[in-house]
Amino acid sequence: MKKGVGILSVLFVLTLLLLPASPAEAQCQLGVPVIKIGVQGAASGPHADYGRQIEMGATMAIEEINAAGGILGCKLEIKFMDDENKAATGVKNARYLVAEWGAHFMVGTDSSGVAMAMGPVLAELKRIHFFTHAATHRLTEELVAGKGIKEIVRVSVPVYQDAIVAALIFKDRPEIKRWATIGADYEYGYVTWNLFKETLRKYRPDAEFVAAVWAPFLTLDFSPHVSAVMAQKPDAILATPWAGEAVMLLRQALIQGVFDSQIQAWWQAMGGSVDVLEGIASEVQRDRFKGKLWATARYIHNWPDTPENKAFNERFRKRWARLPNYSAETTYSALFIIKAAVEKSRSLETPKVIEGLKGMQINNPGGLRVFRAEDQQFIYNVPAGRVVMDPKYPIPVLGDLKVFAAKDYYRHPPFTPVAATK
Amino acid sequence: MLIAELPDFMDDIAFQGLIGLSMAMYLWLISAGLTIIFGVLRIINFAHGSLFMMGAYLAFTFYGQLGLPFWLAILLSLLGVGLLGLVMERGFLRRIYGIDEAYQLLLTFGFILILDDAVKIIWGGVFKIPAIPPFLDGAWRVFGRSFPVYNAFVIAVGVAVAVGLWALFEKTWWGRIVRATASDREMANAIGVNVPRVFSGVFVFGSMLAALGGALGTPVRVVAPGIGAAMIIQAFIITVIGGLGNLKGAFVASLIVGILSAYGTLFFPVFELFLIFAIMAVVLLLRPQGLFAR
Numbered sequence: 001m002k003k004g005v006g007i008l009s010v011l012f013v014l015t016l017l018l019l020p021a022s023p024a025e026a027q028c029q030l031g032v033p034v035i036k037i038g039v040q041g042a043a044s045g046p047h048a049d050y051g052r053q054i055e056m057g058a059t060m061a062i063e064e065i066n067a068a069g070g071i072l073g074c075k076l077e078i079k080f081m082d083d084e085n086k087a088a089t090g091v092k093n094a095r096y097l098v099a100e101w102g103a104h105f106m107v108g109t110d111s112s113g114v115a116m117a118m119g120p121v122l123a124e125l126k127r128i129h130f131f132t133h134a135a136t137h138r139l140t141e142e143l144v145a146g147k148g149i150k151e152i153v154r155v156s157v158p159v160y161q162d163a164i165v166a167a168l169i170f171k172d173r174p175e176i177k178r179w180a181t182i183g184a185d186y187e188y189g190y191v192t193w194n195l196f197k198e199t200l201r202k203y204r205p206d207a208e209f210v211a212a213v214w215a216p217f218l219t220l221d222f223s224p225h226v227s228a229v230m231a232q233k234p235d236a237i238l239a240t241p242w243a244g245e246a247v248m249l250l251r252q253a254l255i256q257g258v259f260d261s262q263i264q265a266w267w268q269a270m271g272g273s274v275d276v277l278e279g280i281a282s283e284v285q286r287d288r289f290k291g292k293l294w295a296t297a298r299y300i301h302n303w304p305d306t307p308e309n310k311a312f313n314e315r316f317r318k319r320w321a322r323l324p325n326y327s328a329e330t331t332y333s334a335l336f337i338i339k340a341a342v343e344k345s346r347s348l349e350t351p352k353v354i355e356g357l358k359g360m361q362i363n364n365p366g367g368l369r370v371f372r373a374e375d376q377q378f379i380y381n382v383p384a385g386r387v388v389m390d391p392k393y394p395i396p397v398l399g400d401l402k403v404f405a406a407k408d409y410y411r412h413p414p415f416t417p418v419a420a421t422k
Numbered sequence: 423m424l425i426a427e428l429p430d431f432m433d434d435i436a437f438q439g440l441i442g443l444s445m446a447m448y449l450w451l452i453s454a455g456l457t458i459i460f461g462v463l464r465i466i467n468f469a470h471g472s473l474f475m476m477g478a479y480l481a482f483t484f485y486g487q488l489g490l491p492f493w494l495a496i497l498l499s500l501l502g503v504g505l506l507g508l509v510m511e512r513g514f515l516r517r518i519y520g521i522d523e524a525y526q527l528l529l530t531f532g533f534i535l536i537l538d539d540a541v542k543i544i545w546g547g548v549f550k551i552p553a554i555p556p557f558l559d560g561a562w563r564v565f566g567r568s569f570p571v572y573n574a575f576v577i578a579v580g581v582a583v584a585v586g587l588w589a590l591f592e593k594t595w596w597g598r599i600v601r602a603t604a605s606d607r608e609m610a611n612a613i614g615v616n617v618p619r620v621f622s623g624v625f626v627f628g629s630m631l632a633a634l635g636g637a638l639g640t641p642v643r644v645v646a647p648g649i650g651a652a653m654i655i656q657a658f659i660i661t662v663i664g665g666l667g668n669l670k671g672a673f674v675a676s677l678i679v680g681i682l683s684a685y686g687t688l689f690f691p692v693f694e695l696f697l698i699f700a701i702m703a704v705v706l707l708l709r710p711q712g713l714f715a716r
Contacts, residue, residue, distance in 0.1 A: 043547050044538070044542065044547060044647045044648050045646055045647060045648035045649075046549045046644050046646040046648070046649070048547035048548055048549065048646060048647065049547070049548040049549070051547070052546075052547055052548060185695070211691075212691060213687050213691040213694075214691055214692070214694070214695075216695060218648065218649070218651070218652035219652075220448075220639065220643045220644075220649060220652055220653070221445050221448065221639075221643065223441045223444065223445065223570075223573060223684075224438065224441050224442060224445065224683065224684035224687040224688070225687055227434075227437060227438055227441045227567070227684075227688075228438065228684075228687045228688040228691065230567070231434035231437075231438070231688060243549070244549030244551070244644040244646055245644075247549070247551055247644055248551070248642070248643055248644050251551070251554070251641075251642055252570075252642055255554070255559065255560070255561060255570035255571075255572055255573075255642065256561065256567075256568055256569075256570055257561045257567075257568030260568070261568075275548060275549070279549070279551055279644070282553055422691075422692050
């Protein structure tokens with residue numbers, strides 16, 4: 001009897017060993033059950049829509065990629081985590097995603113501060129993180145080009161968009177001379193203002209920078225900031241609080257009569273984001289900003305005017321009942337960049353995938369993105385414009401678009417330092 | 423040249439002071455509830471900011487989503503948060519009055535997490551902001567600048583609440599009972615005061631003050647998960663400066679913090695944030711019990 005049980009056991013084990021791997025693994029040419037993508041973003045507080053949009057973009061991309069057979073036969077799976085816009089949480093999440101969950105790649109991150117804290121940790125974890133929102137130039141200029149951290153790849157345009165494009169547009173407005181900022185009281189706000197000043201001074205030595213006030217994360221009352229800069233009678237204001245904070249700031253500026261004053265222009269960095277446009281829609285409809293509100297974004301849903309972008313918008317609206325903001329498009333595109341790089345390198349290993357990125361040119365909904373190896377950025381054009389209503393869309397859009405070639409407003413290596421202080 | 427500029431400059435200073443006053447009134451409303459609850463129940467309610475947030479969300483729902491008049495939406499949000507306060511006090515806090523203070527911290531911190539997640543589930547993570555009620559839109563010409571009607575409204579509500587609280591605690595029977603309970607709960611109990619009922623009443627009342635602070639700002643401040651955390655730190659600073667449990671202290675400290683931080687933004691924008699903490703540090707060094715505590 002005992003002998004019979006023993007033979008049966010051996011036969012059972014042999015059968016298990018001889019059975020082919022599960023169908024998914026058999027199909028996957030990379031030898032893994034599934035390709036895991038760790039996704040992070042701010043999913044709480046006034047900035048929560050960005051994390052949500054990152055998640056929506058990533059989800060839609062993997063649904064489409066998986067429906068078309070995955071990457072080299074391997075299915076994709078994502079895990080989204082809220083980094084709460086806190087550096088410590090972002091780092092903790094990254095460690096968990098790689099070490100415990102087993103992420104092959106990571107995508108997302110909204111805050112510059114979180115990104116800068118994660119950078120050195122990525123080198124230690126040996127996993128690529130595709131940054132799809134965090135905007136400080138230092139991420140790619142200092143950590144990639146300077147320190148050689150190859151695990152950092154940037155898919156979204158950095159503060160060049162917020163600062164240099166503003167200078168390129170307003171250098172040609174001679175009546176605007178006195179500038180003030182209501183800045184985000186952290187890295188993003190400081191570098192945007194410093195880079196803007198540096199660029200504008202080159203073209204307009206007569207420009208004056210008359211006031212700079214700073215508002216930290218979770219500011220609920222911008223009234224003192226608005227009144228403090230208005231006391232200096234600027235011609236224009238550059239504002240960097242974003243998301244819900246941008247909506248609050250604009251509304252509080254409106255009721256202080258800023259747009260009825262001598263102010264000629266208000267440059268709202270990232271004001272072209274869907275959540276901000278939704279938040280100020282009723283004011284734009286009533287022309288409360290009097291055509292003085294300018295904004296930019298890292299992708300705008302009404303540009304480029306291509307069939308691919310229109311189709312992406314349609315699919316996104318059908319899937320989520322909202323328009324995509326830039327963190328959705330950049331994250332969606334990052335997933336397709338991963339797909340292209342893995343297919344080219346036929347590997348999930350970090351050095352091989354980085355090799356696979358070299359020379360890549362890829363068409364995304366936001367247009368053509370070209371990989372620049374020196375600082376590992378995907379370079380692409382995004383226009384800025386005036387916030388206007390368009391009957392084709394339920395919310396305001398950017399109109400009167402000013403389109404610059406990316407090569408004209410991206411900084412180029414070797415990079416000169418820009419202060420990241422007030 | 424300087425003299426020619428002086429009138430403008432003086433106007434700007436006066437205007438910034440008015441803006442600071444409106445900020446101070448928001449701070450006053452939230453810190454008043456916090457300090458009343460501490461004064462009577464001896465509970466440091468870390469979840470007070472979450473009650474502020476709940477007030478804002480309920481006001482948004484009643485006013486922004488259901489289209490009720492703004493004043494009615496505020497009233498309903500006060501009632502809703504008052505009810506929530508009642509559940510918190512009767513169901514949970516009551517059980518920890520006699521034990522170590524660390525349990526207060528754990529329990530009220532737990533409420534922060536629960537309420538933050540609850541609003542995400544109910545209203546989603548994306549911020550909300552309704553339209554400004556037409557009667558509060560616009561600005562008045564004050565000191566040569568446009569002063570928002572909305573900020574004037576907030577100042578009026580803050581002052582009215584201050585007068586109302588003074589009258590309530592100094593001139594009414596309930597106020598005397600509450601003060602007696604705060605002063606010596608055993609003695610109050612001995613002379614026939616229903617102390618548990620007073621505790622519930624005070625907690626509900628304090629919760630409603632937090633809700634008023636949240637509801638009042640709904641059309642000019644966004645409503646989002648986490649806004650309570652932003653407020654609670656400032657509210658604690660104010661109650662520490664004014665003296666824990668001291669209502670007059672909370673009012674004066676709100677004025678100090680609101681107005682000085684507005685001037686800090688005007689004159690020292692680089693150090694403005696540091697200013698509030700510096701005031702608190704100086705008060706703690708010179709008068710650790712707070713400005714008005716006995």
